[in-house]
Amino acid sequence: MKGGNPRLTEIAVNLHQSIWLGVAAGLLIAYGSHAATIQLEDGRTLVGKIGETSGVAEDPTKPSAPAGGVKVTPILIVDDGLRRTFVPKAFVRDIIDQEAERQIKIRVWQNDAEHGMGLGRVGRMVRVTPFDQFGRRIYEMQGPGGVISVVQGITEITPVYTRVRGLSAEPTSYVWDQRIATSSIPRETLSMILQQTAEQGDLEARLQVVRLYLQGERYVDARRELEQVLIDFPEAEDLAADARQLRQLGARSILKEIELRRDAGQYPLVRQLLETFPSDAVAGETLQQVREMLKALQERDALQKEVLDRLRQVVEGIAEPKVRAIGESVEKEIAAELNDISLPRMVAFLNLSDGDALSNEQKCALAISGWLLGANQATDNLPTALSLFHVREKVLAYLREPTPAVRDRLLVDIRDMEGASVARVAELLKLMAPPLPLPEEAQQAPGQFELFTPIGVGQGDVRYLVQLPPYYDPLRSYPTIVTLNGLGYLPEQQLDFWSGPLPKNEPDNDRGRMGQAMRHGYITIAVDWQKPHQFQYDFSAREHASVLAALRDAMRRVAIDTDRVFLTGHDMGGDAAWDIGLAHPDLWAGVIPFLARPEKFALWYGKNAEYVPWYFVQGELDGGKVAAGAREYDRYLRGRDDMTVVELLGRGHEPFSDEIQRLFDWMGRKKRRPPPEQFEVVSMRPWDSFYWWLEVQDLPEKSMVHPDNWPPERGVRAAPLRGRKYAGNKLGAVAPAGRVTVWLSPDIVDFDKPVEVEINRRRATSRAAGAEPDLAVLLEDARTRGDRKRPFWAKVEWP
Incomplete structure (x- = not known):
């Protein structure tokens, strides 16, 4: 530095070291060793002062130990000055930096x-x-x-x-x-x-x-x-x-x-x-990455053009008019919907349609079947491919049809079609766009829709809002947030929290929301689940049905990745998320209760918690809610791995948008877990009756407690429901229920081998027939539950 000022030289060196440490290692210059960086088993990193505790309500400055005993501290606390984060010690993978930097203050x-x-x-x-x-x-x-x-x-x-x-x-x-x-x-x-x-x-x-x-x-x-x-x-x-x-x-x-x-x-x-990336004074390595990403997109554009050009030539070369007409129909659909997401379906057609080894009819079959089933299922058999096209039309009609008698006729038609096996129809379902439309009149703002769906017989409709991310494509599956509003708040405010508020003072709000769900590509569903003048969560069948009905209807209308659905809510909406998450752990990739307090069934359903990841957010000064939930938090933190409790310091009853970026990091690492090899859950309500592949009805009255009759009488015990996968393609279920249904899919059993089902220690399938895939079960399950990604193929009922 000119002038040789030692003080300026020291300042420049310190700043220079700060920046270069940031480039080299993702760390900045350390001015003291007061914190550490740890990595959790799911890949998240936490930075802050680290301590250990036996419970979330314990005062970390005044740890207590049992008289004459050794204190057990299975819970790790990470304090970064903004919040305390509690995680199980067993969930820590590594300490990346034991002497992390001291922050600028x-x-x-x-x-x-x-x-x-x-x-x-x-x-x-x-x-x-x-x-x-x-x-x-x-x-x-x-x-x-x-x-x-x-x-x-x-x-x-x-x-x-x-x-x-x-x-x-x-x-x-x-x-x-x-x-x-x-x-x-x-x-x-x-x-x-x-x-x-x-x-x-x-x-x-x-x-x-x-x-x-x-x-x-x-x-x-x-x-x-x-x-x-x-x-x-x-x-x-x-x-x-x-x-x-x-x-x-x-x-x-x-x-x-x-x-x-x-x-x-x-x-x-x-x-x-990429095309507007600033190149002025940017390192060559970074610009090279930009060029490579642009090149990859340009190559995709070229492949898409090649697919459409070849397909047009193939269809024009088909002699049979009826076949050519179907080919033109498929060509038109592919031309309208082919993009970066759907292009992989056409790989088999691209690889095999160049040259004269195959006829135009065979090449057309590859295009049609690949488009409908995916490249791995493509066939050059034209009758089969054409049949699949007609099968899809009938399947769509079935999924849209409200009348049972008409559905029965459609089912007969589908069964008579060539290639309409259960396995192929299941593949069709996976790649189909959602069967029900989004009504134009339901759109309120860019990507935002107001929808209604029946809750149940005689219970009216539930209203819910859907916010789609930018450049939504119905052929892509999107992670989804189901969010429940709290007391005094509207579902629209839940959309604001996750997807960002609608811009003000802009004509027609053309720009739309720009929040974190939009950046990360999440669908947000805000359910209007409360009754008028409702002041607390009631733990009722209507509330459960409202949330599940909204989710299932949304799955029929928008492209939801059913393995990445997250349930969340604020205040009494957080209470609802906690309870519904426990009652239906098989549905969620994770549950995020804000400002929640465990009451009633949440205090009895602890066994159910271990099958789904949890992320709780509380304020330190929100009426002692951390202490009120400490028993359940400690049980979850001690008894399982994927559990996070966050307590924001000095904060009370507010939405906590501070935590939203960390939540998207957490959600980005989660998927719904596959059906466990063995599970044991409990139920105390008739509507808490479906867990993975086990459905029950007529649970014992002595175990059932209506929310209005809380607390349970002395001696009441929750009904235990157990399921287990055995060697030899066998399932076993034990449940004190009048009726038990075991639902089967390729995720659970191998249909190419004999399937054995045992219910309450009695054989429920014959040794000869076992359980066979059934097209009626497949289609009706996809229609009612809306999960086209993982539908059930068969069921066994007892007695």
């Missing part, structure tokens, strides 16, 4: 209240004003006597959290230490506060802001701040190299976003971002 002076009214509990959030340029706001909450207003001010900013404290105010000061995610503060607001805080004439103070942005992976903000520093401090010209390196980090973050959008199937946006 920028202090903000405020007249914070040292004396005044303490807040042992924070009520329901009513209104929060935006932070002003000095980092102050007003937080309004519901109190015992009405709305309480607290004047707050930011006192500390770190890359992970921002500390907000109650300020001295008239007539009442509130002593309150709260943490919010720094990432939740709008960029313009944060920049304005930092400008007020950092002494603009102090180079070190200005570079602290750069480091803060850098540690928070806000590379564009870090670069802009550093470039302004270079203008304000010309003597620090050696930092120009660091500004260039920050540009590289910013380019890499853009590339990471492009990869995220590509994985979400948003190919038009990916193309647009």
Whole structure:
């Protein structure tokens, strides 16, 4: 550096090391060893101060041990300053860094209240004003006597959290230490506060802001701040190299976003971002990755054109008019729907249709069968391919038909068609677009629909909202969030939370939502599950039926990946998610209750919890809910592996959007588990009656407890339901029920071998016939449950 100023040299070296450590290892320069980085079994990483505990309600500063005994601490706590995260110790895969960096902390002076009214509990959030340029706001909450207003001010900013404290105010000061995610503060607001805080004439103070942005992976903000520093401090010209390196980090973050959008199937946006990728002063390696991604998309475009050109020539070369007409119909469909997602279906046609080895009729058969069944099931037998085309039309008609008698006639027609085996129809179902349409009149905004479906006989309809992600394609399967609103909130606000709010002041809201579900390519379903003037979750059959009916109807209308459906809710919606998750663990890839309290059946259904991943989110000051749920949390954390409890520090009853990015990281690693080799669950309600492949009816009255008759009488025990897969293609079920149905699919048994089913220790299948696939079972199951990815092929009923 010109001038040889030792102090400036030290500052430049520190910043340079910070940036290059970020490039080389994903870590920034460490100013102390106060935290660690651990990796969990599902691949997530947690960073923070680490401790061990025997229970989530235990005071970590005052651990207790049993008299004369050795304390057992099976639960790990990770405190990152914003939240405490509890996970099972057994779920930790590795300690990546035992001496993780110390975060940058920028202090903000405020007249914070040292004396005044303490807040042992924070009520329901009513209104929060935006932070002003000095980092102050007003937080309004519901109190015992009405709305309480607290004047707050930011006192500390770190890359992970921002500390907000109650300020001295008239007539009442509130002593309150709260943490919010720094990432939740709008960029313009944060920049304005930092400008007020950092002494603009102090180079070190200005570079602290750069480091803060850098540690928070806000590379564009870090670069802009550093470039302004270079203008304000010309003597620090050696930092120009660091500004260039920050540009590289910013380019890499853009590339990471492009990869995220590509994985979400948003190919038009990916193309647009790649074609407009900033190339100025970007490293050649990054630009090479961009070129390779563009090349891959261009090659796909060329393949799509080649498929359509060949198919057109093949169809034109077919002599038989009736066959040519069907070929033209398929050609038209493929031309309209062929894209990056459906192109793999045409691989067999592409590989075998070049040259004269096959006739035009055989090539057309490859195209039709590959399009309908997938490349691996493609055949060059034209009669079979044409039959499959007609079978699909009949199957679609069956799935749409409300009248049983008409469905029976369609079933007869399908059975008489060539190639209409159960296995082939199952493959057709997997690759079909959803059978029911999304009515045009139901659309409220870009990708948002309002729909209604019957709950059950005499129970009316349930309303639900669907938000589709950008560039939705009905031939692609999308992960899905089913979300339940809390007291005083609307389903529309649940869409706002997960998918982002609709833009305001834009004509017709053409741009649509832009939240995290949209970025990651998730469908969001918000169920209007509450009755008018309902003030608590009732644990009722109607509530369960409302949620399940909405999900099943949505599966008939939109392309849901049934192996990646997540159930969540806030407040009493969180109570509902907890209970419904326990009652139907076979449906969910994960359950995410916010602000929930375990009551009634949740206290009895602990066995059911081990079969599905859980992620609980609570506020430290939300009326003692962590302590209220501690017994269940501890049971889950001690007895299973995939369980996370998050307690946000100093926070009360609010939505907790701070946690949403970590939740998408968690959901991105989860899929619905396959049917377990062995399971044991419990039921205390007649409608909690279906678990994986076991369905029961007429459970013993002594075990059934209606929610209105809670608590159970003394001596009541939940009904145990057990299922097991044995060697030799055998299933066994034990249930104290009047009727038991065992449902069968290739995920559970091998239909090419004799299937044996034993119910309550009695053989339920004949030794000779076993259980055979049945087209009627397959189609009716796909129609009623809506799960076309994993339908059942057969069933065995007892008695």
